[in-house]
Amino acid sequence: MGAKRRPRQYAAASMGGGSRTIVVGGGFAGLAAAVRLVAAGREVLVVEAAKHGGGRSRSFHDKVTGREIDNGQHLMMGCYWETLSFMRAIGVPDDALEVQSNLAMTMLKPGGARVELTCPPLPAPLHLAGGLIGMRGIGMLHRAAALRAGLLLRGEIARPDDNETCDAWLRRLGQTPPIRAAFWEPLIWAVLNDDPLVASAAMLIAVLERAFMGSRAASSLVVPRLPLSSVYVQRAVDYIEARGGEVRFASPARKLELDADGRVAGLTLKSGETVATEQIVTAVPPQVLLELLPEAAREHLVFRDVARLEASPIVNLWVTLDEPLLDRPFVGLIASPLHWLWDRDRIEAGTSGRPTAGDSLLSVTISGARGFVDDQPEALRELFLGEIARFFPRARPQIRGFRVVKEKRATISHAVGTYRRRPETQSPIPGLLLAGDWVRTGLPATIESAVQSGHDAAARVLSGR
Ligand SMILES: Cc1cc2nc3c(=O)[nH]c(=O)nc-3n(C[C@H](O)[C@H](O)[C@H](O)COP(=O)(O)OP(=O)(O)OC[C@H]3O[C@@H](n4cnc5c(N)ncnc54)[C@H](O)[C@@H]3O)c2cc1C
Known part of the structure; x- marks a missing residue:
């Protein structure tokens, strides 16, 4: 029987480095973190597995349509404050995004009849109340039911917790089938990417509050006019490189290296190279994060919860x-x-x-x-x-x-009971900060959550905590 092999121990200093922050992943979260860090004068290396950045928000040339297409149409809102500030920082021109002046959307019934919501230019949340009352193609009884949601936003009805489904919440609020079908359910599928029967109402409320209780512009829909990657990926990379940062594509990370005290000491890439650092921001999907961790670390309760995210x-x-x-x-x-x-x-x-x-x-x-x-x-x-x-x-x-x-x-999935499994920015491993749309940002997993998570991780690095 062979002796049990001791795990290899690293010390950042012994690998000749350490002050540089490594960001793993070049999607919205990783790029946003890196942009904030280089803006503050930090040395940053971004490693991205793919030959291109953008992750789940990307575009590519498609032979069938002969066009540059997105991996999926992405929609944002005026309340994507972190995202819009990231885009401004890297110089995305205003005309790259189509921004509604007031929230408006058209829903079609089978047969083609329209239900139209057009919010008038009133201060929030009166604009929504006006829009719902004036909604065309749906009866007054149903429009009045939708207004009851305003009572919740004003704190007059008990807030849902993460155990209440959107379906149960809509029933508690007395929402009628027509207003559910024409307004609530399309909204829920869009922002939570999940079935109202299982999705958490608390996550929906987080978005409703941001969109409807702030300024009127917060609820306007924002649609990228150009293929997604051309809107932000190269601009972010240029921004990072112009400030001394490095972005390496086709450089998948393989394993986090820890020192004898369990602190981050480096990152080993699939190429076999180990890069020394005391600080890593991971901005990868949950299953990738788990693969990067040393085996023993995966047993930590925080990471066991991550493994249960669906x-x-x-x-x-x-x-x-x-x-x-x-x-x-x-x-x-x-x-x-x-x-x-x-x-x-x-x-x-x-x-x-x-x-x-x-x-x-x-x-x-x-x-x-x-x-x-x-x-x-x-x-x-x-x-x-x-x-x-x-x-x-x-x-x-x-x-x-x-x-x-x-x-x-x-x-x-934003099924009920999921939020408590999403980890905080600061992981249990000293030197390892977690970013990605799925970490605990208070928001559903969206572009805004991704960018906020990147900004949160960068703020932690900069504050030295
Ligand atoms: C089809 C579709 C439609 C969507 N629509 C909307 C929408 O309308 N509105 C909205 O707000 N959100 C939408 N989303 C969600 C949005 O795309 C995500 O929230 C966001 O892109 C997540 O960004 P991220 O940086 O957290 O993760 P990702 O984009 O997944 O980035 C992770 C990056 O890490 C890289 N990586 C993986 N493994 C490694 C490794 N070992 N080493 C180095 N790098 C690695 C990946 O290649 C990737 O680039 C949609 C998503 C999809 C897929």
Whole structure:
């Protein structure tokens, strides 16, 4: 029998370094952390496994549509304060984002009738009250029911905790089936990427409060006009490199190295190189973080909770049609598995409208897509055609190109009871800070949560705590 091998111990100083912070992962969270750190004069190395940055918010050239497409249409809101400040810092021009002046959205019923929410230019939250009362295509009784949510936001109804589902909360608030279908459920699928029957109402409230209890602009929808990567990835990399930081693509991290006291001492890459450091910010999905940890560390309660986080998929269909289907940038479909349809040409053209005739690129979002993520493209194409016939009975679009992008681990699931398993920024390992949309930011796993987590981790590094 061989002697039990002692784990290799490292000391940052013995590896000839240590003052540099390593950020693992070049998605929104990692780039936001690195930007904050270099802005404060810190030495930073970002290692990213892929050949490109952007992670789950990225675009790529697609041969089927012949276009630069996103891995999925991304929507932001005026209350994405951390994200918008990150974008300003790296110099994203204003016209890269389409920002609504007031919250407005159109939902279609089967047959094509519209339900329209258009908030008037009143101070928040009166703008929402005005929008709900004036909602077109839905009866007064149902609109009045929606207003009851305002009582909760004003603290007059008990707040849900992380054990109450959105479904139970909507029932407690007396929401009628039509207002649920036309307003609440599309909102829940969009912000929580999960079924209202299982998703935590507390997470929904976190978003509602930010969106509707601050300024009117906080609830406006913000849509990237350009393919996602071109909006922020290269700009962030340029910003980091211009301030002396280094960004290495195609450099997957393999293992965190700890010293004899259990502190961070370095990071070993898949290439075999070990880079010394006393401070690592991981900005990778939960399962990747667990793989990076030394085996013994995974037994810590914090990481055992991380191992119990589940994923929720998103399926995105990119469809080239011979003519435009929509007369506006986007619509939601009521009680359909196809939650949102986006006219990419209209979005890219911005407020000036559609620039060209001819083929039209439509993006279709299926959130919380557990029931569809294993379907073959042919089945998804049938689903698409069936729903288009149901919601646009007069349209006869011909499909010229059909591309399916499946993200099996699009976000963590926000099922009830999940929030308490999300870890804090400061991990139990000294020198290891956790970032990523799934850490405990008070928000559901979104771009805003990712950027906030990166900023939180950077603040910890800078404060020396
Ligand atoms: C289809 C889709 C639609 C979405 N829609 C919206 C939306 O409308 N609004 C919204 O706010 N959010 C949306 N989201 C969620 C949003 O994309 C994420 O919250 C955000 O991108 C997470 O960023 P992150 O930096 O935390 O993680 P990631 O983007 O996952 O970044 C992690 C990075 O780490 C890298 N990495 C992995 N392993 C290693 C390793 N071993 N070494 C080094 N690097 C590694 C990865 O390659 C990746 O680049 C959507 C997500 C998807 C998938």
